[in-house]
Amino acid sequence: EPEVTQTPSHQVTQMGQEVILRCVPISNHLYFYWYRQILGQKVEFLVSFYNNEISEKSEIFDDQFSVERPDGSNFTLKIRSTKLEDSAMYFCASSEGQAWDGYTFGSGTRLTVV
Amino acid sequence: GENVEQHPSTLSVQEGDSAVIKCTYSDSASNYFPWYKQELGKGPQLIIDIRSNVGEKKDQRIAVTLNKTAKHFSLHITETQPEDSAVYFCAAQRSGYSTLTFGKGTMLLVSP
Numbered sequence: 001e002p003e004v005t006q007t008p009s010h011q012v013t014q015m016g017q018e019v020i021l022r023c024v025p026i027s028n029h030l031y032f033y034w035y036r037q038i039l040g041q042k043v044e045f046l047v048s049f050y051n052n053e054i055s056e057k058s059e060i061f062d063d064q065f066s067v068e069r070p071d072g073s074n075f076t077l078k079i080r081s082t083k084l085e086d087s088a089m090y091f092c093a094s095s096e097g098q099a100w101d102g103y104t105f106g107s108g109t110r111l112t113v114v
Numbered sequence: 115g116e117n118v119e120q121h122p123s124t125l126s127v128q129e130g131d132s133a134v135i136k137c138t139y140s141d142s143a144s145n146y147f148p149w150y151k152q153e154l155g156k157g158p159q160l161i162i163d164i165r166s167n168v169g170e171k172k173d174q175r176i177a178v179t180l181n182k183t184a185k186h187f188s189l190h191i192t193e194t195q196p197e198d199s200a201v202y203f204c205a206a207q208r209s210g211y212s213t214l215t216f217g218k219g220t221m222l223l224v225s226p
Contacts, residue, residue, distance in 0.1 A: 004157075031212050043158065043203060043216040056213055091157050098212050103148065105157035 002026040004106035006092050012112045013082055021077045021109045023092030029104075032075045033093040034067065036060070037108075043091065049075065082113045116141040118206050120217025127194050128225055135220045137204035138186040146207040147180060147187045148214070151200045158203055162189070194224045 005024040013019050025032050034046040047057045049067055064080045075094075079086055089108045096102055117140040127133050139147075145166040150158035164171045164178045164187065171178050175194075180187040191198055201221050205214040 033213065042218040043205075045213045045215070048213050050212070056211065093157075095212065098146075098207070103160060103214065105150075105159070107155070107157045 004092055004094055004104050006106035006109050008109060009107065010110045012114060015084060015113055016081050019079050019082055019111065021090050021111070023075045023106055024073050025075055025092065025094030026104055029094035029096050031095045031097065034077045035091045035093060036088040037091065038088045084113050087111055087113045116144055116206055116208055116215040118204060118215050118217040120204050120220060122220060123218065124221045124223070126223045126225065129194060129196060131194055133191045133194050133222055135189045135202055135204070136186060137188070137217050139206040140185065141206070141208055142185065143209045144206040145209045147178070148205050149178060149189050150203045150205065152203065153200045196224050196226050198222060199224045
């Protein structure tokens with residue numbers, strides 16, 4: 001069964017450092033997403049990406065965040081200057097079309113900012 | 115924007131019992147309601163979903179019901195098994211948007 005692959009599985013970084021979280025969506029999917037889950041809390045939407053541009057973003061997705069599809073397979077989330085409150089599990093997801101076409105999540109990257 | 119409330123936050127049942135998890139949503143324009151199961155250390159996995167043009171959908175031991183008038187939907191798991199133990203999330207999607215709004219999750223514990 002096709003999977004969304006995320007690397008690394010766990011990243012520890014110093015406050016103020018830049019991090020890049022990587023994702024390989026399912027190959028025939030057209031919509032890509034980043035969500036995050038702070039420990040014990042709900043899964044929160046960050047950003048969606050379609051046709052090489054951001055289609056929607058939440059209030060959380062401020063200027064310190066950016067996304068990129070640098071080639072035909074990878075989808076990255078960059079956090080420019082990490083803060084302690086950025087510590088969370090970050091999930092990448094992809095879908096062929098709208099959510100009801102099948103929304104597949106990766107296993108996540110646990111980001112710890114110290 | 116959309117707001118999804120989910121209850122209970124934890125649910126403990128004996129193996130073989132039924133489990134029911136309930137969610138409410140605020141935006142009447144929402145028209146797609148998936149349920150996800152999240153096991154420890156893994157990403158959410160879609161287990162069942164329902165669109166607003168139907169009131170109920172069943173898949174073996176799992177069923178989902180939707181009441182559009184009251185803006186609530188529920189997950190029903192019958193004959194629970196220990197491997198059903200996980201965190202379950204409901205979500206809603208507003209018409210015209212591709213993103214999902216999630217509930218806070220329910221930790222289901224099934225004791226043998």
